[in-house]
């Protein structure tokens with residue numbers, strides 16, 4: 001699979017874009033009221049960035065089914081709770097930042113780099129991902145990275161983003177944590193006003209660096225405690241189970257941080273159970289292999305544990321064979337609190353809007369199902385009840401408007 005920029009523009013243009021820098025400061029505070037009218041639904045051509053289209057997950061571009069109404073015309077308002085900031089770096093930005101910073105690029109040129117955007121599994125993606133991140137060196141790089149995400153997330157109608165970032169990666173590349181934090185928080189500080197997106201940060205531990213390194217990272221981030229709302233656990237899943245991170249999660253809990261963790265992506269359902277019982281996470285990232293354990297499914301339903309599912313990511317990394325094989329519809333039918341997320345979108349075929357579109361066209365999910373997914377996304381986020389309610393009202397209004405335009409679309413797929 002080779003991903004190519006679309007004809008909407010090119011990645012070089014996206015990488016060169018520069019915005020007036022807002023005053024440095026903290027991300028938007030949790031609990032702030034959602035803006036009501038600062039950003040409308042995305043319109044064609046509004047987004048200055050470009051998405052790499054990787055629809056040919058297993059070779060051959062996937063064609064929409066015939067007879068399925070085109071829906072949604074615009075992606076519903078959504079909270080994105082599983083997005084890795086570093087995973088949003090565009091291929092052209094990798095090449096440009098390497099040149100600008102005078103460091104070796106992971107490929108000779110953009111075409112060669114794009115030729116590597118095909119993955120056999122999670123580890124093969126991570127190998128490219130970490131190679132690409134060696135070009136991130138300065139506060140400006142991180143500012144541009146975060147601003148680029150906001151630009152594209154706005155086009156996908158994201159209204160709330162709880163954004164993962166991996167400072168261990170950058171410390172390992174010799175970048176001070178202060179530069180990382182200044183760049184990211186500078187970009188996100190005024191995101192509600194600039195992009196209509198409420199944002200907060202969740203710092204992830206790289207599980208393959210081990211427990212001692214995670215503990216050191218938590219200590220290193222505490223001077224920036226007010227800039228993050230939680231901690232997570234990502235990177236290589238196999239061989240690095242939740243059991244290794246009990247102590248550092250207990251420390252994070254004592255700091256009043258929210259707790260989430262990747263589990264049940266490549267690891268089995270037992271990793272989800274361990275994340276819940278040993279790490280005491282409030283939300284599970286991925287978790288799709290939970291469906292292999294009926295008792296766990298019942299528990300997730302009864303306790304309404306949020307699962308941040310990433311459909312296109314699961315196909316790109318071959319966690320499922322095709323989108324048609326994805327367990328998401330069944331998980332929704334079982335009453336699980338599942339939402340739609342993009343994970344590392346330039347690598348996996350697109351942002352949340354493309355995930356919704358693929359669920360519609362390739363899985364035949366109904367408007368009612370997509371509405372529930374969007375409602376679930378806000379239900380799952382770390383916001384006050386009243387703020388969640390306001391966002392969920394926006395979701396209902398979005399789908400009510402669509403039903404008025406397309407009566408009859410909302411039941412069974414065509």
Ligand SMILES: [Zn+2]
Nearest residue numbers: 082234262343
């Ligand atoms: Zn992830």
